[in-house]
Amino acid sequence: MKKLFVILTFLFLSTLNVQHICAKPNLCFQNNIEEEKINKLILFIEKSNAVFIRNGNEYEAKEAADHLRMKRKKAGNKVKTAKDFIDLIASKSYMSGDAYKMKFSNGSIINTRDMLYNELRKLERNSK
Numbered sequence: 001m002k003k004l005f006v007i008l009t010f011l012f013l014s015t016l017n018v019q020h021i022c023a024k025p026n027l028c029f030q031n032n033i034e035e036e037k038i039n040k041l042i043l044f045i046e047k048s049n050a051v052f053i054r055n056g057n058e059y060e061a062k063e064a065a066d067h068l069r070m071k072r073k074k075a076g077n078k079v080k081t082a083k084d085f086i087d088l089i090a091s092k093s094y095m096s097g098d099a100y101k102m103k104f105s106n107g108s109i110i111n112t113r114d115m116l117y118n119e120l121r122k123l124e125r126n127s128k
Contacts, residue, residue, distance in 0.1 A: 037120065041085065045116075049061070072085065083120070086116045086120065087113070
């Protein structure tokens with residue numbers, strides 16, 4: 001019965017016109033682009049060889065990415081763009097206000113915000 005419901009739901013949704021679902025299709029398209037950028041930024045974090053410093057504690061890249069995914073999910077509609085994601089979620093601790101930092105194998109430390117804005121510029125340049 002559950003499989004039948006899923007199939008019927010899929011068939012019903014596939015017959016709908018996107019314009020009925022989204023009153024402003026360009027806005028929906030823009031939201032998808034921004035969500036894709038956010039996902040790429042999180043993946044960038046996850047695949048980095050950096051150690052992340054959050055509230056004075058060090059975390060592996062996978063843990064940092066998981067934390068950002070959790071914060072992104074909790075933020076919901078408050079985050080509309082990749083820049084919102086960087087500024088509101090990925091730059092500092094909500095609890096302490098301390099900036100998130102990335103520490104690299106050569107010992108250099110950089111604010112995560114700066115690193116993510118640099119990565120966002122690359123993403124946007126490559127998408128043109």
